[in-house]
Amino acid sequence: MRILIVDDEIEICKRLQRELKKEGHExxxxxxxxxxxxxxxxxRRDNKPYNLLLLNIRMPEMDGLTLFSRIREECLGVEVIITTGYREEQTVIEAIHLSALNYLSKPINLGExxxxxxxxxxxxxxxxxNHKKYHILVVDDEKNLCDRIKHELDKEGYQTAATYTGEECIDYFKKNKIDVLIAxxxxxxxxxxxxxxxxxxxxDDFISIIITGHGNHETAKKSLKLGVYDYIKKPLSLDKLIKSVKKGIEHLQALRGSTLKDNKDH
Structure with missing residues (x-):
């Protein structure tokens, strides 16, 4: 795995790096x-994402939980292990809320x-x-932008198709189960x-994300009425789009789970 250690104590960083490298980790x-x-x-942009973060809680410039919260807001897909020399219940509770992988007390036991x-x-x-299970369809007549979006989503592990006309999009949509439509x-x-x-x-079993460089109030209102999940203005931030796709899929999962429950109840 590709691991990043964040700790203001350099000797701890060097020790953990040395020991983890022995186990074959980068x-x-x-x-x-x-x-x-x-x-x-x-x-992530360089297609070399970190899989795991070893994050110390108390650091002078920024506390670890603040950084952890920002990482979760950005949907960066990295697992986080909290490390601390302080035994505080509230810290553990906050780590649970942020979905930490685990919580290790210092000094860190290497076997653990x-x-x-x-x-x-x-x-x-x-x-x-799980990402491979989700099928995303992108449609944009700006071929270079369409291909860039597809490339970035492919890197995230999604099954992504690109189309460049409305007719191509409709034809592909009819023949395939689509989870996310980006248009x-x-x-x-x-x-x-x-x-x-x-x-x-x-x-109706999909979520949609609209991209626009020509939006106005009426367009936004109509998008809302059509149940558009997100409305992103150009120039397009690919990081923002990827974040929206991840949150949209979570929303779609919740909707499908609710529908399944309702069907069982009836």
Whole structure:
């Protein structure tokens, strides 16, 4: 696994790096938390994401839980193990709320750490397999942008298809089960919202994300009425789009779970 250690005590960082490398892990460390969020984003853009973060709680420039919260807000898909020399119930509660993989007290027992890393590896593999289950369709007549979006979503592990006209999109949508539809508002052959309406006539079991460089109040209102999950203005931030896709899939899972429960109740 690719692991990043964040701890202001450099000797702890070096010791953990040395021991974890012996186990075959790729390990880096930072003694300051300030640029860690950007480092995680850059690693994802370079297709070399960190799988796991060993994060100390108490650091002088920023506490670990603040950094952890920002990582979760950005949906960076990295597992986090909290490390601390302080035994405080509230810290454990906050770690639980943020879905930490585990919580290790200092001094860190290497045997215990390796067992937690094994658990983390299983979660990473499971997450990758889960992503493959989701089918995303992108439609935009700006071919370069469409291909860039597909490339980034492929890197995230999703099954992604790109289409460049409304007709191609509808044809693909009819023949495949789509979980997420990402559509530009202006496509040369059809308006993106008209396209969405036609897809809704086929099935309502998907979420939609609209991209626009030409939005206005009426367009936004119509998008809301059509149940658009997100409405993203150009110039497009791929990080923001990926974050929206992840949250949208969580929303879709909740909707499908609710529908399944209602069907069972009846």
């Amino acid at each position: 390990v880096e460390y930072r003694i300051s938390p300030l640029n860690v969020l950007e480092d995680l984003k850059e690693a 750490l390796e067992a937690v890393l094994c658990e983390g590896h299983k979660k990473v593999v499971k997450a990758k397999n 530009d508002i202006r496509i040369s052959t059809i308006n993106g919202l008209e396209l969405l309406e036609r897809c809704r006539e086929i099935t």
